[in-house]
Amino acid sequence: MTSSWVPGADESGFGADNLPYGVFTRSGGGPRVGVRVGDHVLDLAAALGDPEFSAPSLNPFMARGSTAWRATRAKVSGMLTSEGGRASAEPHLVPLGEVDLRPPFEVADYVDFYCSLEHASNVGRIFRPDEEPLKPNWRHLPVGYHGRSGTVVPSGTDIVRPSGQRRSPDSDGPLFGPSTRLDIEAELGFVVGKGTSMGRPVPVSDFAEHVFGVVLVNDWSARDIQAWEYVPLGPFLGKSFATSVSPWVVPLDALGAARFAGREQTPEPLPHLHRVADWGLDLALEVRLNGEVVSRPPYAAMYWTADQMLAHLTSNGASLRTGDLYASGTVSGSRRDQRGSLLELSWGGAEPLTLADGSVRTFLEDGDAVAVSATARGMAGGTINLGEVTGTVRPACG
Numbered sequence: 001m002t003s004s005w006v007p008g009a010d011e012s013g014f015g016a017d018n019l020p021y022g023v024f025t026r027s028g029g030g031p032r033v034g035v036r037v038g039d040h041v042l043d044l045a046a047a048l049g050d051p052e053f054s055a056p057s058l059n060p061f062m063a064r065g066s067t068a069w070r071a072t073r074a075k076v077s078g079m080l081t082s083e084g085g086r087a088s089a090e091p092h093l094v095p096l097g098e099v100d101l102r103p104p105f106e107v108a109d110y111v112d113f114y115c116s117l118e119h120a121s122n123v124g125r126i127f128r129p130d131e132e133p134l135k136p137n138w139r140h141l142p143v144g145y146h147g148r149s150g151t152v153v154p155s156g157t158d159i160v161r162p163s164g165q166r167r168s169p170d171s172d173g174p175l176f177g178p179s180t181r182l183d184i185e186a187e188l189g190f191v192v193g194k195g196t197s198m199g200r201p202v203p204v205s206d207f208a209e210h211v212f213g214v215v216l217v218n219d220w221s222a223r224d225i226q227a228w229e230y231v232p233l234g235p236f237l238g239k240s241f242a243t244s245v246s247p248w249v250v251p252l253d254a255l256g257a258a259r260f261a262g263r264e265q266t267p268e269p270l271p272h273l274h275r276v277a278d279w280g281l282d283l284a285l286e287v288r289l290n291g292e293v294v295s296r297p298p299y300a301a302m303y304w305t306a307d308q309m310l311a312h313l314t315s316n317g318a319s320l321r322t323g324d325l326y327a328s329g330t331v332s333g334s335r336r337d338q339r340g341s342l343l344e345l346s347w348g349g350a351e352p353l354t355l356a357d358g359s360v361r362t363f364l365e366d367g368d369a370v371a372v373s374a375t376a377r378g379m380a381g382g383t384i385n386l387g388e389v390t391g392t393v394r395p396a397c398g
């Protein structure tokens, strides 16, 4: 690992091999793009003398494409690791405690996939106990649906318990009211930097030319609303009320040491989904409920890789826009303590969890605070911290 002169940075998971991007404000000032290093943010507009970073989102920078991304990363890395760079960077380092973090990018479209074999199998068994857990399409394409970009919210945003229709326990008809099965979904999100024009699919090989980086996602889900509404068109209001994302976008280039070929796929997918590079990602996720670790989902277990998701998403010629966000789907591993949703952890409510304070959970209660965090191996032995995405449940309106 190349060492940084910023005190504590190397040991923090936010050293010179990470350098994630975010947007911040400081008392009285306008929003600026920054790079996190240790417990500081480097004000990019000031440090690089480039007014493009004096912006409320990463979108203009992301739209410039991968040559600009790499050049900026190299410059910032040089400044933060060399004595020569120190003089120009140090005056523009702001302690994290003095900034407010803003949503890092303006979300264009939002898509959510369903790429964990264990998650899809568990959900199939819970929702459709008499059927094959996986539908016939599942191993042939990354199943997904379009979500609601307008309700993607930054980490820390309170989540109001949604109301909606659900099946009534004692009559054939539905009732309307606050969800009693509010859940989390721990996911990884991929942020599109460079857009495309309509009619031009993105081949698997061009993934890194279009995807800028990754964030952590909590795709809040109301299981009772979902179960009643989603036949036959798919998730709608049960998942559209809020999706939380973490504040730091970790560039793909920071994840080099976490890459591997990806989980074996049987049967082999059709040619347009053949993998040509290693885009399996070995990331260790952690889910905490009121401070207590309830799950450690391994991203390495995902069946479909993000290059395949992007190729599928654009295979019909649908265009991409800067700021498009697509999420992996819930990350679950094979062990019980690796499941990325309460639906699975409590097996549809049948096996409640007992927390350290003695309280029992099937789904979320008002006041519950959820945090999803992740780390990965960095270059030459260091750690890459992806930060965390948090949210607290507030009572339903009315």
Ligand SMILES: O=C(O)/C=C/C(=O)CC(=O)CC(=O)O
Pocket: 112, 113, 114, 115, 116, 119, 123, 124, 127, 185, 187, 219, 235, 328, 329, 330
């Ligand atoms: O298989 C079903 O009936 C339901 C599936 C989901 O709720 C999964 C979903 O939203 C996508 C994901 O996050 O993996």
Ligand SMILES: [Ca+2]
Pocket: 112, 113, 185, 187, 219, 329, 330
């Ligand atoms: Ca989801």
Ligand SMILES: [Mg+2]
Pocket: 147, 219, 220, 239, 240, 241, 242, 243
């Ligand atoms: Mg959602």
